[in-house]
Amino acid sequence: MSTSNVSLVREKLAEYGTATQARMREYLRGRPRNPEFEELVADYPLRGGRALRASLCLATARAFGAYPTDALNSAVAIELLHNAFLVHDDVEDESEERRGRPTLHQRHGIPTAINVGDALAILSLRPLIDNAGTLGVRLALRILEEAERMAHESVEGQSLELSWRQHNVVELREVDYLQMVLKKTCWYTIIYPMRIGALIGTRDGVELDRYLRFGFFVGAAFQIQDDLLNLLGNPGRYGKELYGDLWEGKRTLMLIHLLHAASAGERARLSRVLGVPRAERTSEDVAWIRERMDRYGSIEYARQIAHGLAGAALHEFSVACADLPDSPDRRFLEALPTWVIERG
Amino acid sequence: MEPQERVKKQEPGRTQPIRNWGVLFEQQAQPPPQTPPRDSVSHGVEMGYQVVEEYLRQGQNVARGMWTPGLGGTPSGDGLQNQMGALLRTFADFASLWMGLMGKVTSGGATAREPGATPPVGTAGPFSAGAAPGPAEAPTAPSPVPPVASASPETPAMAPPALTLDLDSTRRTEVSVDLRPRPSDRTFRVHDLRASEPELPRIRGVIVEAVPEEERVAIRIRIPDEQPPGTYSGIILDERTGLPRGTLCVRIAP
Numbered sequence: 001m002s003t004s005n006v007s008l009v010r011e012k013l014a015e016y017g018t019a020t021q022a023r024m025r026e027y028l029r030g031r032p033r034n035p036e037f038e039e040l041v042a043d044y045p046l047r048g049g050r051a052l053r054a055s056l057c058l059a060t061a062r063a064f065g066a067y068p069t070d071a072l073n074s075a076v077a078i079e080l081l082h083n084a085f086l087v088h089d090d091v092e093d094e095s096e097e098r099r100g101r102p103t104l105h106q107r108h109g110i111p112t113a114i115n116v117g118d119a120l121a122i123l124s125l126r127p128l129i130d131n132a133g134t135l136g137v138r139l140a141l142r143i144l145e146e147a148e149r150m151a152h153e154s155v156e157g158q159s160l161e162l163s164w165r166q167h168n169v170v171e172l173r174e175v176d177y178l179q180m181v182l183k184k185t186c187w188y189t190i191i192y193p194m195r196i197g198a199l200i201g202t203r204d205g206v207e208l209d210r211y212l213r214f215g216f217f218v219g220a221a222f223q224i225q226d227d228l229l230n231l232l233g234n235p236g237r238y239g240k241e242l243y244g245d246l247w248e249g250k251r252t253l254m255l256i257h258l259l260h261a262a263s264a265g266e267r268a269r270l271s272r273v274l275g276v277p278r279a280e281r282t283s284e285d286v287a288w289i290r291e292r293m294d295r296y297g298s299i300e301y302a303r304q305i306a307h308g309l310a311g312a313a314l315h316e317f318s319v320a321c322a323d324l325p326d327s328p329d330r331r332f333l334e335a336l337p338t339w340v341i342e343r344g
Numbered sequence: 345m346e347p348q349e350r351v352k353k354q355e356p357g358r359t360q361p362i363r364n365w366g367v368l369f370e371q372q373a374q375p376p377p378q379t380p381p382r383d384s385v386s387h388g389v390e391m392g393y394q395v396v397e398e399y400l401r402q403g404q405n406v407a408r409g410m411w412t413p414g415l416g417g418t419p420s421g422d423g424l425q426n427q428m429g430a431l432l433r434t435f436a437d438f439a440s441l442w443m444g445l446m447g448k449v450t451s452g453g454a455t456a457r458e459p460g461a462t463p464p465v466g467t468a469g470p471f472s473a474g475a476a477p478g479p480a481e482a483p484t485a486p487s488p489v490p491p492v493a494s495a496s497p498e499t500p501a502m503a504p505p506a507l508t509l510d511l512d513s514t515r516r517t518e519v520s521v522d523l524r525p526r527p528s529d530r531t532f533r534v535h536d537l538r539a540s541e542p543e544l545p546r547i548r549g550v551i552v553e554a555v556p557e558e559e560r561v562a563i564r565i566r567i568p569d570e571q572p573p574g575t576y577s578g579i580i581l582d583e584r585t586g587l588p589r590g591t592l593c594v595r596i597a598p
Binding site: 174175178179182209210212213216217220301304305306307308309311312315319 | 384385386387388389391392393394395396399400403404540577579591
């Protein structure tokens with residue numbers, strides 16, 4: 001992949017991220033009846049982020065020939081819902097850090113955080129309703145229908161992951177992990193934004209399932225890379241708690257690989273460590289798991305799986321987007337699989 | 345043993361019942377790997393397709409039952425095959441990206457090409473064969489077909505391999521191949537060729553093998569008579585390392 005393509009991804013993320021942030025601020029200002037609460041609602045969205053999902057929606061719509069403004073409301077809705085998910089995920093995962101600062105529930109307590117997450121989820125409906133004025137009622141309803149499906153898939157995926165932790169499930173296969181990631185990550189990170197962009201760009205004139213494979217492969221590579229960065233990321237730049245996934249007992253591909261590769265005694269210890277609440281896990285436990293991952297090659301294994309998935313994503317891009325004319329937005333989409341695994 | 349030392353049970357191998365039959369048999373049949381298998385990349389691709397195709401199958405069944413014509417859209421999977429022909433034109437666009445990406449697997453993230461690797465070569469096709477033969481169509485018997493692309497003049501890499509296509513099909517069929525072998529490649533593995541619609545059967549048993557003494561690569565494809573029309577594609581991997589080396593696409597005319 002050439003440097004120019006990586007630059008193109010960064011430029012597009014910056015361009016579309018800025019546009020989305022600007023419109024999102026308008027929605028966040030909304031109808032300020034309780035300034036203190038509005039400030040809490042705006043906390044995560046204003047911390048920044050890459051706006052990957054919003055950019056994907058805008059780029060896909062533009063690649064099909066739409067005006068950027070046509071898709072801006074939908075892009076904002078995606079970002080708002082994404083932030084709602086983050087607030088709730090941080091509570092569910094007992095995370096401590098988000099975008100370089102303490103998580104909302106760490107600062108304000110769990111009840112407030114859950115309420116703020118709810119408020120963001122509700123707020124994400126407003127731009128979708130406003131679509132009726134700009135795109136027409138029929139297309140706005142189609143987008144809402146897609147949003148409902150995406151939300152359903154996402155919470156189902158999250159539910160799977162939570163149940164694995166709640167019941168300390170350790171007999172997991174790699175395909176179980178990928179099935180969970182397809183629902184939890186791929187749908188709302190890649191598949192849904194692309195489907196919405198295509199719906200808007202073609203005025204509901206394209207078969208949407210064609211993006212599912214590409215979305216899955218990119219999303220799965222993205223999630224694995226995300227999990228790898230949690231173990232290998234630069235503490236200064238990462239923005240989340242390094243080794244947080246180990247502290248939280250998250251069933252990552254590396255952990256599943258380790259569970260299969262470890263000896264019976266090690267697997268039993270691993271199961272015991274994963275079975276206790278986070279507060280009872282020690283830094284020695286975490287360091288031991290991390291060391292075993294190195295010993296058994298779990299990190300390198302996951303990296304290779306991510307590369308394979310990214311390669312398949314490129315293959316699927318050529319299938320799904322063969323008829324898209326060349327444009328910077330098409331090139332942005334095409335460069336995503338490589339960017340996903342190169343990002344630090 | 346010291347008199348005060350307590351007798352302890354050994355750590356159990358598992359701490360909960362095995363409810364997954366697949367895992368149970370896997371554990372009995374083969375010990376878990378100690379190091380990443382050499383073909384992890386290929387394993388990831390195969391596993392990914394397994395997951396997404398199963399999901400698509402389930403989703404399409406549900407969608408067919410729930411599709412509401414009044415809301416627009418199209419029933420899932422309907423007509424997609426008709427849009428797939430353009431795939432044949434796009435190999436050259438994405439293959440160089442892909443090969444660049446895959447080069448990083450072995451170089452630990454560096455962008456440089458693997459030493460001794462060939463520049464992109466071997467993009468060929470579409471070859472056509474079948475019911476309506478014309479002068480440009482490939483015969484069903486093996487015949488050398490020169491690749492379309494060639495090595496860049498400033499790179500003294502190995503000559504592009506000739507491709508021999510042995511296509512066994514009773515119907516008109518187009519074949520496109522983008523193969524970028526490296527000098528050390530001897531044997532290849534081709535993933536089953538898949539259509540975009542998961543319910544269509546795969547084309548299995550495709551063989552791609554290097555014939556180094558003749559500096560050519562032979563491709564053997566048999567299209568079963570009952571294979572539905574459509575566009576099928578699959579990834580070609582180096583058998584030894586599991587790394588992708590190209591793609592193969594077959595279009596069976598209706």
